[in-house]
Amino acid sequence: MSLLNALARMEALRSGRAVPLATVRHVRLAEHPTVLIPLRLAGEAAAPLAVMAGTRREEPRLFVVPQPRNRDLRFAFFTELAGVVLRAVAGAQVSAETLEIKRGERKGETYQRFLDAPQLLVPNRNGIEFLRLTGRSTRFRQTEGEWPVPEEVPLLGRWLTWFADRSDYPGSSVLCAMTDLLALHWATGQSPMEDGNLASQLAWIEPPQGRTGLEASLEAEDPLLHPPAGPATDPSFDNEVLAPLIAAYDLAEDDGPAREFAAERVAKALSTQLEPTWELMWRGVELLRSLPEAPSVPQRFEGDRQSFTTFEESMAEGAPQARRDGAVAAARRLASLEGAASRYAVQRALDDPLVLAERRLAGEAFRGEVVWTDPENVNEKGLRRPLVQIATDDRLRVEPGKIVHNAARTQKAEVLEVSKGEILLRIENGMGNSRKPNPGSVPEPGDRMCFTTFTDEFRPSANLPDPEETPWTHGGPPEAYEPPNETTAEEMSHESA
Structure with missing residues (x-):
């Protein structure tokens, strides 16, 4: 709890x-x-x-x-x-x-x-x-x-x-x-x-x-x-x-x-x-x-x-x-369950401010007011990368170099500096066009913003072998399916329970 x-x-x-x-x-x-x-x-x-x-x-x-x-x-x-x-x-x-x-x-x-x-x-x-x-x-x-x-x-x-x-x-x-x-x-x-x-x-x-x-x-x-x-x-x-x-x-x-x-x-x-x-x-x-x-x-x-x-x-x-999952099927199911649990936790937090408050209390997200911006800042390649300074009362558990994500839109930022009650970010994407950003994509002083250390992004599943290539350490390839014969069907059904 x-x-x-x-x-x-x-x-x-x-x-x-x-x-x-x-x-x-x-x-x-x-x-x-x-x-x-x-x-x-x-x-x-x-x-x-x-x-x-x-x-x-x-x-x-x-x-x-x-x-x-x-x-x-x-x-x-x-x-x-x-x-x-x-x-x-x-x-x-x-x-x-x-x-x-x-x-x-x-x-x-x-x-x-x-x-x-x-x-x-x-x-x-x-x-x-x-x-x-x-x-x-x-x-x-x-x-x-x-x-x-x-x-x-x-x-x-x-x-x-x-x-x-x-x-x-x-x-x-x-x-x-x-x-x-x-x-x-x-x-x-x-x-x-x-x-x-x-x-x-x-x-x-x-x-x-x-x-x-x-x-x-x-x-x-x-x-x-x-x-x-x-x-x-x-x-x-x-x-x-x-x-x-x-x-x-x-x-x-x-x-x-x-x-x-x-x-x-x-x-x-x-x-x-x-x-x-x-x-x-x-x-x-x-x-x-x-x-x-x-x-x-x-x-x-x-x-x-x-x-x-x-x-x-x-x-x-x-x-x-299948009566029971083979090694590969079980591994795929476990990976799928873990991925679903992770996505569900993130999506609930992004959808609901009451759920997000729990993440803020744990230092996994912070919310505050933009107090200063440099919308014309550019990186070494000449691309626009605005600087944003946010004042917050939330607990900050991020370090310089950490990537955080805008909870309101698909936009990530890099943490540059962290001080008591303030954090300096550099917006990395989500502006539409780095030379001419879309309206509203660059924060302005007075905006209230929330950033998280997690995001709801697609993550490819792990590569697993085909069931026929299950190694002997995990039981080897599964046996071919054979329908149960009629004389033992009742006993097998009781066994499955």
């Missing part, structure tokens, strides 16, 4: 209300995001109980497994869930754009990229992990043979695996936990662990009239008023309500009215656990929509769209989805 974040939490505790950590929204929100609230059987990591899903607040859909240990009921549930997820996937594939490759050996060639990508919202990080596990346990199921499942089930598994993998990328918008999104934009007066409770977190952000966030959050922790947001249910509910209902379902006659009635009772009981969280999720969406979207969000969403397009193409071509 950063110093400013800690101070914001202290202020929230003092004032009784959550404190904003951002002035803009650092995530994309689809016009109609797909909200998923999963529940699973206690003690069974991959045994689903129910999911409430939908794209509109007033139209929730409930899918229930009245006996989670029944294999046929589980896969019927996965088939229904597939209808929701695959509908979101199909809705994002309506239109595409044609782009031209601008770098590398294929420069000049064109390719297609979808104009949209699906978005799933779950209550918390545990919901993401449940979908990840669901994907792993369903994507290798066979549609023929001894244990066949509907065709939608392995398709659902592959897409859920993609959603979960993509959610690891900082700034991705395809699968998000609501508690994470709210914590990114508001600091509550409780610990980060307590922020994992969606009801408690929202109680701090929007406490009822006449109540403090602390009072409202204590009330929100009551499981009778605000059941857990899943995927695990409340133990008292399991023992006192759910277990007897499932037992009654087991005792009812197969395919008879009594069993239908028992299944309806299970569904009704589970809906009472999911409906409060359903309302909380849409309250969270409304809160996030109240913030304007950050300028860099569309750029990050391009990465989601490209990943979505690439994965859809691999699905259409029948390419196998």
Whole structure:
């Protein structure tokens, strides 16, 4: 936790209300995001109980497994869930754009990229992990043979695996936990662990009239008023309500009215656990929509769209989805994750003055007023290189020779001198024409400017060998893919989970 974040939490505790950590929204929100609230059987990591899903607040859909240990009921549930997820996937594939490759050996060639990508919202990080596990346990199921499942089930598994993998990328918008999104934009007066409770977190952000966030959050922790947001249910509910209902379902006659009635009772009981969280999720969406979207969000969403397009193409071509990454694939993924994390941190700071303030406190950026300039200064080649002196109250942790970047535009400057409260810079670019600069490109006395030691520039990825050239020290080339045979498909699926 950063110093400013800690101070914001202290202020929230003092004032009784959550404190904003951002002035803009650092995530994309689809016009109609797909909200998923999963529940699973206690003690069974991959045994689903129910999911409430939908794209509109007033139209929730409930899918229930009245006996989670029944294999046929589980896969019927996965088939229904597939209808929701695959509908979101199909809705994002309506239109595409044609782009031209601008770098590398294929420069000049064109390719297609979808104009949209699906978005799933779950209550918390545990919901993401449940979908990840669901994907792993369903994507290798066979549609023929001894244990066949509907065709939608392995398709659902592959897409859920993609959603979960993509959610690891900082700034991705395809699968998000609501508690994470709210914590990114508001600091509550409780610990980060307590922020994992969606009801408690929202109680701090929007406490009822006449109540403090602390009072409202204590009330929100009551499981009778605000059941857990899943995927695990409340133990008292399991023992006192759910277990007897499932037992009654087991005792009812197969395919008879009594069993239908028992299944309806299970569904009704589970809906009472999911409906409060359903309302909380849409309250969270409304809160996030109240913030304007950050300028860099569309750029990050391009990465989601490209990943979505690439994965859809691999699905259409029948390419196998690896059970585990090879050495080269793992290295590429790690480098990609690190690059995404770095870009995300920089873009958030450049988009948001509240986020940038944390960098200024750390000495990674400074803001001040231009007190003197020499716009006619030239270098040894006769090119215009204006000098700018800035007075600032920020902590200066830069030395002469350091390159800093204008936070407001693509422009870099070299640090020439640093003294207490003042810094002398030489503008190196971003003027359009060094002999006749564009209007406004050369700072003038009285201008307020911010410079950073970081920038959002393109950085080429590291060169890695082809998978076929993986050295023996890293396991050698990966083995050729062989489809699992039907007699072992069920065991392999359990192993993948």
